[in-house]
Amino acid sequence: MVPPQRLRLAAIGCGSRTFIYFELAAKQPDLYEIVAAADHSPARLAKARALSQNPAFREFHDDGAILAEPKLADLMIIATQDAFHFAHASAALRRGYDLLLEKPISTNLRDVLALEKLAAELGRRVLVCHVLRYTPFYRKVKAIVASGVLGQIVSFEATEGVEPWHQAHSFVRGHWAVTEKATPMIIAKSCHDTDILSWLIDSRCVSLSSFGGILHFRAEQAPAGAPARCTDGCPVGDTCLYNALRYVGDRKGWLDIIFDRAKTATDAEIIAWLAKSPWGRCVYRCDNTAVDHQTLNMVFASGATGTFTMTAFSEGRDLAIFGTKARLLAGERVKRTAGCDIIVEDHATHALDRIKIDFDKDGWHGGGDAGLIRMLHGEMGKPRAEDMESSLQRSVESHLIGFAAEEARQTGMTLNLAEVRARLSSP
Ligand SMILES: NC(=O)c1ccc[n+]([C@@H]2O[C@H](COP(=O)([O-])OP(=O)(O)OC[C@H]3O[C@@H](n4cnc5c(N)ncnc54)[C@H](O)[C@@H]3O)[C@@H](O)[C@H]2O)c1
Known part of the structure; x- marks a missing residue:
């Protein structure tokens, strides 16, 4: 078109x-x-x-x-x-x-x-x-990988830290808590990661294994005396990270995406709403089936291997890519400890290239929303649909990895992705 x-x-x-x-x-x-x-x-x-x-x-x-x-x-x-x-x-x-x-x-x-x-x-x-794919950060990482400065990509480690409150809001109390009614966590939260990783490695994932489960957000972890709802007066409410009353305090911003009157309602009205809404429930007494941690172990057609960890108990994304000429370290930990966003270290000289990214503050996702809308018009004008940056054809790859990972997690098997695709394709 x-x-x-x-x-x-x-x-x-x-x-x-x-x-x-x-x-x-x-x-x-x-x-x-x-x-x-x-x-x-x-x-x-x-x-x-x-x-x-x-x-x-x-x-x-x-x-x-x-x-x-x-x-x-x-x-x-x-x-x-x-x-x-x-x-x-x-x-x-x-x-x-x-x-x-x-x-x-x-x-x-x-x-x-x-x-x-x-x-x-x-x-x-x-x-x-x-x-x-449309963030300045990942576009820079992609450009570094594509430039050849890392040499041949041999392996990578990637982590997505969902962050405890976000996990509770979306995956314990919220829309994606019950996998059977929504989407497996590894798809709902991490299909962005499986997409980015296969894009950066520029090769198809051919096989994977996966492990994970719910370690923390379960009834056995509930503090003594915690009622079913935070609004019922919890004995540990003052110290609990997940106290729903934070929706009328330091976490009020999160209400915007679930409660239409978030900006205009009084605190009393919000508390009355919480007393009935899923977001007022004790996080240890929900019907959640979404995992709070999962790892993937992947092999790519190029021969490269990589691991990905999704965990509720970290914040932000971290990435390390190991090439034959240099290694790249990027993301949250680099930002916090080195004061830049990406570091490239040459194996021969140990020279460090420290790169800072100008983040686009418009919209969410590190400028990804703004980048997507900025590029959308041009993408729609590309001659071939499949060449659009995040075309359906390319995006299927990330979903194949994610759904296969969920099956691998549940069965404990190592799966061949071509076999999974063939099994689920309609004639
Ligand atoms: N790309 C990303 O990074 C990203 C981030 C967050 C969410 N999402 C995804 O975006 C989607 C939407 O998320 P959201 O937070 O905007 O959801 P939301 O629940 O706030 O909005 C969905 C809307 O759809 C409406 N709706 C339901 N059935 C309808 C119908 N038959 N006809 C017309 N409207 C109908 C609902 O009334 C609701 O207003 C979800 O699938 C979510 O997983 C993507």
Whole structure:
């Protein structure tokens, strides 16, 4: 598709993600026009309308209503919750839309592969919101690897620290706590990492094993006397890291993404809401099945090997890439200890190249949201859909790794990814 002068955007699902994309797109009126959105919530549609800065903006009460119309935009943003992505994305593709599709592509690998097939059959393009690819940080790491300065990549170690409060908010109390109703943790949180790693290594992962589970967020770890809800008066409330009453204190910002009246409600109203909402529950007494730690051990077609660890009990991402000529260290620990973002150390001379990144403060994800919207128009104009930076075709790789890792974790087996793909592909 050659994009028109201005790319017309519409959205199914007006939550935090669509709001971020609309806000960023509205700042570039030469590239984008926001024309319509669908959501069950009138309040969210009103916010989407305000962000669109378009008096002709059209509102629809759900996916069925917007898709019943003739095609009214060039690109449909699919930003409902994980479990709806496949249905909404398939229907929008069939209606003639190209897509900006929130990750995960779907909650299971069979649907991921089916969507890839459907998009190919219909000749549509799908850009998956793997926003880290658009961050100045990872673009710099990619450029260093591609420059050859590290030599041949032999191995890597990567870590994603979810951070304890974030784990509790999203994966113990929140939308992704019950894997069976959402997506396995390794996909929900870490498909960005499996995407970035296969992009940096520039080779397909051919086989992997994985281990992990829930070590901390379980009933046996509950402090003595802790009630089912923090709002019921917990004896350790004053010292508990996860006290839900922090939502009216130092963690108020987190309410914005789950409670529409976060900015206007009084503390008493918020506490009354917490007394009934999933976010008021004791983190040791939830129905969570999402793991709080998991490791992956991977082999790539190039012969390189690497490990990835997701843990609730660290913060931010760390990366070490070991090449035949030099090693690269990057991320949170480097930033905290060395005062720069990336270090490249030459094996022969031990010369250190210390690199600082100018982070884009617009949007979240280290500038990834802003980078994605900045590049979206150009990506849609690329001659081949699969060459888009985070095309569906490329993004399937990260989901294949993630879903195979979950199966490997549950079965204790080492899996061959070509076999997993073949087993779950429809004829
Ligand atoms: N790319 C990233 O880094 C990133 C970060 C966070 C979340 N996500 C993903 O983005 C997606 C959206 O997240 P969010 O936080 O914006 O979610 P959200 O729950 O805030 O918003 C989803 C919206 O979809 C609406 N909706 C549900 N069914 C609908 C239907 N049939 N028709 C129209 N609207 C419908 C809901 O009313 C809700 O407003 C999730 O899948 C999440 O995993 C991606």
